[in-house]
Amino acid sequence: MSEARHGHRHEEADPARQKASRRILVRGPWEMAASILIGLGVLMLMQPFFMWAFTYSFIVLLIGTIGFIIVSHFPE
Amino acid sequence: MSISPIERAAATTPPGVARRVKGLSDRALAWIFVAPTILLLLAINIFPLIWTIRLSFTDYRVNRPNREAEFIGLRNYERILTDGDIWISMQATAHFLFWTIFFQVVIGFALAYLINKKFRGNDLWTTIIVLPMMLSPAVVGNFWTFLYQPQIGLFNYVVGFLTGADPSSFSMIGEVALAPWAIVIVDTWMWTPFVMLICLAGLRSIPDSIYEAAECDRASKWRQFWTITIPLVLPFLMLAVLFRGIENFKMFDLVVQLTGGGPGATTELTSINLKREAFEKWRTGYASAYAVILFVTVFGLASIYVKALNKVKER
Numbered sequence: 001m002s003e004a005r006h007g008h009r010h011e012e013a014d015p016a017r018q019k020a021s022r023r024i025l026v027r028g029p030w031e032m033a034a035s036i037l038i039g040l041g042v043l044m045l046m047q048p049f050f051m052w053a054f055t056y057s058f059i060v061l062l063i064g065t066i067g068f069i070i071v072s073h074f075p076e
Numbered sequence: 077m078s079i080s081p082i083e084r085a086a087a088t089t090p091p092g093v094a095r096r097v098k099g100l101s102d103r104a105l106a107w108i109f110v111a112p113t114i115l116l117l118l119a120i121n122i123f124p125l126i127w128t129i130r131l132s133f134t135d136y137r138v139n140r141p142n143r144e145a146e147f148i149g150l151r152n153y154e155r156i157l158t159d160g161d162i163w164i165s166m167q168a169t170a171h172f173l174f175w176t177i178f179f180q181v182v183i184g185f186a187l188a189y190l191i192n193k194k195f196r197g198n199d200l201w202t203t204i205i206v207l208p209m210m211l212s213p214a215v216v217g218n219f220w221t222f223l224y225q226p227q228i229g230l231f232n233y234v235v236g237f238l239t240g241a242d243p244s245s246f247s248m249i250g251e252v253a254l255a256p257w258a259i260v261i262v263d264t265w266m267w268t269p270f271v272m273l274i275c276l277a278g279l280r281s282i283p284d285s286i287y288e289a290a291e292c293d294r295a296s297k298w299r300q301f302w303t304i305t306i307p308l309v310l311p312f313l314m315l316a317v318l319f320r321g322i323e324n325f326k327m328f329d330l331v332v333q334l335t336g337g338g339p340g341a342t343t344e345l346t347s348i349n350l351k352r353e354a355f356e357k358w359r360t361g362y363a364s365a366y367a368v369i370l371f372v373t374v375f376g377l378a379s380i381y382v383k384a385l386n387k388v389k390e391r
Contacts, residue, residue, distance in 0.1 A: 038376035046170030
């Protein structure tokens with residue numbers, strides 16, 4: 001019990017780690033990246049040049065869309 | 077002393093009901109009010125969506141209900157994403173999307189810019205311009221097939237009058253090269269007023285004081301247009317583009333009435349192609365996978381739309 005409490009206190013007392021995760025998991029850039037993936041997926045789906053791009057368009061779109069849903073819950 | 081409507085409602089509530097409601101917390105009451113909507117949403121939106129996703133992994137055919145559907149994993153997706161016909165259909169949709177949005181934005185903005193100037197009969201012109209948007213797409217599709225008739229069509233006559241070409245020498249909806257443009261023209265005619273209205277809202281939201289300050293700084297009209305009008309209307313334009321993009325991606329009725337997807341499959345947009353797979357070829361599992369692909373595409377675009385909308389709200 002005391003170990004658990006100690007562990008909890010240790011987690012709380014690690015501001016550098018929290019700061020780093022807060023700096024990385026910021027909504028803005030991740031949302032932008034997901035939007036770019038969605039845009040790229042739509043372009044790949046509808047372009048008339050490469051069949052391979054059409055084939056892989058859905059997976060790009062899916063990653064972008066699911067990514068967007070996840071990162072829109074990140075802090076501002 | 078006057079009695080408030082709330083007190084009057086409380087007085088007319090039967091004591092039994094009042095006692096029961098009194099025992100409920102605000103949270104429980106909120107849930108009671110929201111529950112019918114949630115149930116309805118689950119029944120008509122979420123359940124069909126989950127069922128479609130489930131069917132997309134099977135070879136189910138709705139015209140063979142007694143045959144057991146077999147789980148085939150991602151094979152439907154693999155087939156769709158390597159199918160040349162669907163790729164062509166996506167290209168037809170892209171052509172339709174790109175050119176309708178381009179023309180609607182350019183013409184819609186120009187019209188809004190003109191209508192925003194104060195002149196006599198301004199309101200009457202706005203009403204006349206907005207009329208096509210109020211018509212049913214099926215009606216529009218139907219009467220444009222008459223306008224496009226090579227022998228009696230007004231469109232061919234006007235083109236012939238302006239260019240000197242023989243009106244019966246070309247058919248807008250019967251020729252492979254012209255049919256994609258025929259649907260672009262009709263959609264542009266119908267939906268440009270919508271873009272115009274959004275642009276007009278944007279233009280009217282710009283305070284005159286900004287232009288007056290620019291006048292004081294001796295900024296030319298051209299400079300005012302590029303540094304004040306365009307940046308301030310841009311969020312509205314962006315919304316119009318995204319909104320029309322999502323709508324046109326799902327375009328069905330207008331094109332079915334106008335060309336039926338033809339000649340050949342030149343104007344067979346994805347929604348028409350999907351309907352054929354689902355209800356003419358009865359490949360339900362395959363069509364479900366196709367629908368999921370289109371859903372993810374529209375959902376992705378809608379996510380960006382909501383993000384843009386929030387940005388506009390922040391401004």
